[in-house]
Amino acid sequence: MASIQKRPDGRWRARWYDDTGKERAKHFDRKGDASRFLADIDAARRNGTYVDPSVGKATLASFYADWSPRQVWASTTVTAMDVAVRGCSFKDVEFGKLRRSHVETWVKTMSLTLAPGTVRTRMNNVRAALRAAVRDKLLASDPSDGVTLPRARKAEHAMRIPSPETVGSVLRAADEWFRPFVALCAFAGLRLGEAAAVQFSDIDFLRRQLHVQRQVQRASGGEVRITAPKYGSERIVHLPDELVTMLAQHANLVGTHGDERWMFLGDRGNPPHQNTIHYWWTKTLRAADAEPTRLHDLRHFYASGLIAAGCDVATVQRALGHAKATTTLQTYTHLWPTAEDRTRTAAAGIMHAVFTAPTDSVRTTTVESA
Structure with missing residues (x-):
């Protein structure tokens, strides 16, 4: 009262x-x-x-320091959240004085130097903390709600998919140990960290399957950290015969490493991290005289091949390890044929059948109208 x-x-x-x-x-x-x-x-x-007026002196930084240790996050999420909050320009502004204009200024500053996707990711991470503060009654409302973010390019324009010729030239130019690594990205759709973390026991040579169950991340001091796959995307990938043969030859000729039997070796007996792979990828591109491209584009190459072969959304989702089918659709919807494409292809098939049929086989059939 x-x-x-x-x-x-x-x-x-x-x-x-x-x-x-x-x-x-x-x-x-x-x-x-x-x-x-x-x-x-x-x-x-x-x-x-x-909101209790007496708690208005709390800040994003102070709230995050108290709130984040209680969250059940993967190590990759912890790193991403820490980076976002640490770089937030209003992290030390008291909640009682925090306004939408603070968020807009931060977004504008980020958009001058960072890609739209990076800005969006950092905004989402900070927004998660702000909304937690709202739920804890430290903020009356989320000041980031409705803030306009820089527009990202459409996937069909931003995505670069290497041609089969480019992938072939890169594979031929790759060092013997690195060639199977490139092949795992191009023909099994593995992410860089997933390919680096493959152990011999992950490969079922009889069933022609690969169990993706970990990834490599770079830690401080050049060390590596082994974690679960991104967004829990542990999965079974079905391998083509040629890739199975390549992996078997690699294990036989190059060998495996350490007690874990890593398929690929980096520094200090560890599997390679992203800096090591980036060096070898850049070196291989130069040797192949290929256009500059990202190793991750080989994952798009794999996905585009599955879609071109008629695989449905659920199949591509499972192969790539996407947590949701919507992620697959948002990324690759422009690669699936539309109803117009299927109609056009079907009509072309009808025309081909007509014009290639032997002359004496052509018959005119009268069909009564129903």
Whole structure:
């Protein structure tokens, strides 16, 4: 129950109880200001946006330091969240003073130097913390809600898919140990970290399958960290015969490494991390005289091949290890044939059948109208 009382010094004390039942108070020079303040408190309580004025001094940085250790996150998520919050320009602004303009300024600054996708990812990570603060009643509302983000290029324009000729020339130019690594990306769709983390026991040579169950990440000091695959995308990949043969020859001629029998070796007996692979990929591109491209583009090459062969969304999703089919569609929808494409192909097949049929086999059939 709220009340207003005049103090001996002539000021007005507005009193109310917070959500825990503790009495709170704030003083005003005028009774009308105290009344309006309590009315705002009452309205905020009714619409669920009440925030205790005494906690308004909390900041994103202080809240994140308390909140993040309690979250059940993969190590990759921890790193991404830390980077986003640490680089946030308003992390030290008190929640009671935090405005949408702070978020807009941060987004604008990021967009000057970072790719749209990176800006979006960092915004989503910081937004997760802000919304947690709202749920904890430290913020009345999310100041990032509705903030405009830089527009990313459409997938059909931004995606680079190497040609079969380019992939072939790169494979021929690759060093003996590196060739199977490139092949795992191009013909099994593995991410860089997943390919680096392959162990001999992951390969079922009889069933022609590969169990993707870990990835390599670069840690500080040049060390590596072995974690679960990205977004929990552990999966079974079905391998073509030629790739199985290449992996078997690699294990026989180059060998495996350490007690874990890593298929590929980096520094200090560890599997290679992204910097090592980037060096060898760049070197291989130069040797092949190929256009500059990312190793990750081989994953798009693999996906495009599956789609061209008629694989449906669920099949491609499982092969790539996407958590949701919507991710597959958002990334590759432009590669699937449309209804118009299928109609055009079917009509072309009909025409081909007509014009290639022997002359004496052509018959005219009269069909009665129904």
